[in-house]
Amino acid sequence: MSIFNTSLVLKQGYMVKRSQNKKLYTLVNFKKRWFVLTRKYLIYYDDENESKRREKGRVELERVHTIEAANTFFTTEEVGIEGEYFPFLVGYHADDDYTLFLLALQPLDRIEWIVAIREACANNIILRYYFHPAPWNGRKWNCCKSSTKLAEGCRECGNWLPNSVTDDNSNKEELGSTQSGTIMPGGTPGTPSARQKDNKPVQRSKVVVALYNYKAIESGDLSLEKNQEYEVLEDSQEHWWKVKDSKGNVGFIPSNYVKEKELLGLQQYEWYVNDMSRQRSESLLKQEDKEGCFVVRNSSTKGLYTLSLYTKVPHPHVKHYHIKQNSRGEFFLSEKHCCVSIPELINYHKHNSGGLASRLKTSPCDRPAPATAGLSHDKWEIDHSELMLLEELGSGQFGVVRRGKWRGSIDVAVKMMKEGTMSEDDFIEEAKVMTKLQHTNLVQLYGVCSKNRPIFIVTEYMRHGSLLNHLRRHEQSLSSNQGLLLDMCIQICKGMAYLERLNYIHRDLAARNCLVGTENVVKVADFGLARYVLDDQYTSSGGSKFPIKWAPPEVLNYTRFSSKSDVWAYGVLMWEVFTCGKMPYGRLKNSEVVDRVQKGLILEKPKGCYKEVYDVMRKCWAHLPENRPSFRILKDTLLNVSQGILVD
Template sequence: MSDNILEEIFIKRSQQKKKTSPLNYKERWFVLTQDKIAYYDFDSDKGKRKGLRGSVDLEKIRCVESVQPEPNSPPERMYAFQVIYDEGPLYIFAKTEDARAQWIKKLKEMVRFNKDLIQKYHPCFWADGLWLCCKQEVKQAMGCKVLDNKNGFTSKPSRRWGSRKPLPPTPTEPLILCMTVMAEYDYTPMTPQDLELRKDEEYTILEMSDQNWWKARDKYGKEGYIPCNYVVEAANGLERFHLRKCLCVVSQNKDGGFLVRDSSKAGKYTVSLFSKGGGETSGSCRHYNICTTTQGQFYLAEKHNFGTIPELINYHQHNAAGMVSRLKYIVSNRARPPSTAGLGYGVWEIDPRYLTFIKELGTGQFGVVKYGKWQGQHDVAIKMIKEGSMSEDDFIEEAKIMMKLRHENLVQLYGVCTKQRPIYIVTEFLSNGCLLTYLREGLTQHPTAVQLLEMCKDVSEGMAYLESQQYIHRDLAARNCLVDGNGSIKVTDFGLSRYVLDDEYTSSAGSKFPVRWSPPEVLLYCKFSSKSDIWAYGVLLWEVYTLGRLPYERLNNTEIVDQVSRGLRLFRPQLANEKVYSIMTSCWLEKADERPTFQELAMTVQDVLYELQ
């Protein structure tokens, strides 16, 4: 067919069977189109394609890479590559190196703008219950080889060759674009390479070779780098109306306040409208699904169809047309600009001379944390790492990857100061401090159900992003979340527990180990995975709904290990209804594989949240 980009007969390995055997390897006819990679049965005698056996949507692909052959592999299984998506790796075996290279190159080109590209991958197979490369026994475990920002990879040097200077990066041609974007926020340049942004002005994007900083040109012809989360594509007017916070929380009692949100059905949208119509004094939220005609047009009210959602919104800003009110005010909970990945383009190693220390915020397991300013004007938090508390060399290398992680519900890592001791970790500063303290002291005595569930939703979305990047937190708890000035929650210290140099912390028998947040497989076998983070999330929900009580407060660590392993679970908090408690208990299932993903949890929490309105 004319819309087929590539097609070829490859061997595919079964994804369903746990044990590998010759019966699990079958020839399939693979077809690559603009939307998906699909595989079919085929008639080898007639050379014809038969029934569809499966497919992967290109937008769901997180990585495409080669796979090292297993020991003693037969010749027909020497040229393997993997397509990593939500359900795991799809293993495909090409007949030649050229065929493999051709498919990998084309797939990488087609998925390079996907939102959930991973930072690390496994270069060897998952076989018989473990990863052959790193011997981890959890299929969802984070990869052990680092990918660069071109979806290729660079190997982490072994400790034995620590003194060996790494090779310089391979020169790559930047991706040249001509996309027009509009600034949502003002941005003041932090480095000579940056470009100033003025809200509501348009800019032309020239390069997107960095996932967080794009090269742009303003209307005067000046060029420089801008933070990509400060702009939206000018043609996509929907972004102006599209928010994720609950309307009842941010509407400020304005009749006709509205926003467009994701529906619980994937790819669909809902208009949430706050109204005081019908004599209501406090007002209420109404939710209208945006429907689609058979011709692909959008409508809220029948007979009023539009080619795009922004056109639909524009019409209903002037006409109620069957709704309780016209759309009067765009609800915005983003008056303050979001954090940038770094303090400017290319800023990674921060000169401590530009840091001003203002006050101490507290002491963590790595040392003192202080509030300060960078260049005298930008709020930052500075962790002063006490010597001997962290495996510093390993962390510094990992931090270069962590700094590229960017989500509105993660505390942003800005950079490090490594030229002196102690080293500093410089992060985003959140004015309301630790979530645990906020629950105990900062909230009102009678928080609303929406307030509590909003907190849980924020954490679930930050963790869903980490999950998509194959990052495991290992120490998720209310004490490791922070609260910003708007009351939004951000997860912090993700992955740092891997670099702790403390026997009491790294052993489940020690008093510092997060026993009260750990599932049976961690307590008994130290098996960490995204599913152990899920368990901890359930405990965090319990902390939120008890306003910061200590889990299993009457038990010591030894008793917790024994009783949780026997089936003990935390009781339902008084503030949690049955639906919220069922979310908690779904996180505490005995079998890790039966627990939900963070993406599923985020959608479930969102649905319960909208029911409250």
């Protein structure tokens, strides 16, 4: 490793780097690297400890012509490292024209890297006017779909010459958001560049396509019609974007209901279900019970796709086919029938079974739309009068939970909080933030009714209720389906990895606090709520209250909660899942459970549970918190276990 005088280092830190594919057949990969920016070079090293780092490559700064924020052109599965990323690019000229795509680990990180590199390159005379915000894939640009490698960029570069650079933090935050226009340290998207030429075309605006219908209820919001296009006017907020429809109407829409047109890919098709697991696809297709019903999903092998097909011949079952590619890049299920794209392949097999168990006929219809972050743009306080309360769903330490309708149209679950059970003012403040937490495997908090008593907590409605009751109700069918049980655990782990990344501690993770929705989707509920409990059903220990049978030694002894105490509870939850809802430690009293845990005695392996799965539980129950894996590592481990013991 080269040793630099620290005065020459402008910035350094970890980022994820996309391979540059300088050779035609190089595989695309993403690797974590240590980057060092000096006055002359941007250098990257392998991801080793400092004393062993070796240089992997460098970019000469005087050859740099572009430094811009990039599109999110990748998926977490492609990157291979858990977490959200904030992409930007560095274009440079050596013996050819290259683009270094980098993924910062935090939004502020991306801002600081872009500003630092721009300042170091401010005097370059080869700076460009236009750039491609997503990579060339070997056939076309991922951003504008142009099939000409040397085509001029489709987006205008920002005006970041020295006189436009500012140290104002609020402007830097704006730089970090994914703008539809040019992103500059000055914070003004789309402002014409000082370097723009009169004959250059006007920058194209960001266009999105609706994946679902959405009915606007609040004033200021805009309805969406599935498959229609909308122009994005403002996307500085993560969950609600301001758009304009084809008739000129303007309003806010939920960002998870649309996809950028340039990045739409397979998501425009009804038959594509993205990351649905093998087990859930089987459950969905069996529920439809129609010959030839099918879906296409992401394979457990990164970058590949699987066709799942329901047939009744010779008996009702689901067959799974890998969609393969030949040396010419054509897609096929049978080598005799190749097509240039997956949609064309699907269309072919709709007319000809071509070796499949059945001709492709239909795909599951009316798939549910995702929950929105709040019921409307910037809305977290909900009026009691707007809620119609229906049947009781259950009751717990906080009070009764009932199904409800918001404004007569949106299904919700309403927790009617018993007075005196929680620190209300503190929770109401926290609720403003918690409505912005959004993940496929978290129950969405829509808002609270805090103007009257009792307080109502309004959340996404999950039709099959608590995971604990679901496991007990369906024990006979689930106990023989270890794959589906493992899939439930993986879903919960994904939700917890998201909370862990945001430094949220659940404190009461258990099967009773997870919910089951349509398509066997499992979500974590009541995260963070335990912090505000004043009185509940749990036994007190050391002056604090918590569920003893899910608690690790450091909580029992010192009331020390952390993500690692959640990991212990997750191991117990896995045990609950694989026993189909049995009570941990059976009929042992809480004092006996405490004694066992402190002696290092753990729960026995559930009957029929794979050894590899039980080994994961054991890792969760390491006596010292530092010896327990993170949820990110647990998720990767369980996915590997799933691949090892189940055929995709």
